[in-house]
Amino acid sequence: MEIRPMRMKDLVEVRDLEMLCIREYFENIMENSWEELPKDWLENLGASSSRSYRHYVDGGLSLVAEEDGMVLGFVFAQMLHHVYNVENMLWVENMGVHPYYRRTGIGYRLLQRCIELGREKGAAAVHSAIQPDNLPSLMMHRKLGFFTDSREVALLDLQEKKVSGPK
Numbered sequence: 375m376e377i378r379p380m381r382m383k384d385l386v387e388v389r390d391l392e393m394l395c396i397r398e399y400f401e402n403i404m405e406n407s408w409e410e411l412p413k414d415w416l417e418n419l420g421a422s423s424s425r426s427y428r429h430y431v432d433g434g435l436s437l438v439a440e441e442d443g444m445v446l447g448f449v450f451a452q453m454l455h456h457v458y459n460v461e462n463m464l465w466v467e468n469m470g471v472h473p474y475y476r477r478t479g480i481g482y483r484l485l486q487r488c489i490e491l492g493r494e495k496g497a498a499a500v501h502s503a504i505q506p507d508n509l510p511s512l513m514m515h516r517k518l519g520f521f522t523d524s525r526e527v528a529l530l531d532l533q534e535k536k537v538s539g540p541k
């Protein structure tokens with residue numbers, strides 16, 4: 375198995391795999407069925423969506439795991455600057471491994487290589503967005519030395535809601 379930079383030609387395979395992982399997650403937490411979700415909303419989900427994919431490929435920090443010409447796993451990452459007072463922060467946006475190939479070390483190797491690359495490009499820290507109830511992901515991050523606590527990030531969607539003004 376080879377861990378290599380993500381390329382534009384991987385788009386279809388990576389898109390399918392990321393959507394499979396997102397669907398898996400949503401079906402665990404949502405009541406309505408995946409098929410009922412609006413098509414345009416689904417199209418914009420994930421780092422492999424048409425508006426994000428090239429950005430991640432061009433950044434050079436996103437990787438795929440490939441074997442026999444098949445993409446078995448992916449990680450989307452980019453460098454952020456001046457976040458939490460860190461000049462260069464590697465931001466891990468999303469990652470996934472095909473369900474059939476899980477627990478064979480692919481996720482670990484993908485993230486490990488991504489961290490090495492981030493370090494080579496000057497990152498002083500890595501931030502990875504994980505759901506606290508995602509045990510496999512949590513355990514993998516801990517195995518790689520990530521520190522986790524009860525910290526949460528507050529999100530305000532500026533396209534969905536009007537920002538409240540002064541009372």
Ligand SMILES: CC(C)(COP(=O)(O)OP(=O)(O)OC[C@H]1O[C@@H](n2cnc3c(N)ncnc32)[C@H](O)[C@@H]1OP(=O)(O)O)[C@@H](O)C(=O)NCCC(=O)NCCS
Nearest residue numbers: 395469470471476477478479480481482504510511513514
């Ligand atoms: C999270 C995910 C990427 C892990 O990838 P993976 O290739 O299966 O993980 P690895 O085989 O490299 O496992 C590395 C370590 O993670 C932990 N781990 C992985 N899966 C686990 C599980 N099901 N239960 C407990 N620990 C697990 C273990 O510590 C494991 O080391 P070990 O096998 O020596 O015990 C994969 O489960 C996945 O794609 N999940 C769905 C998408 C997702 O949740 N993405 C993460 C978003 S942040």
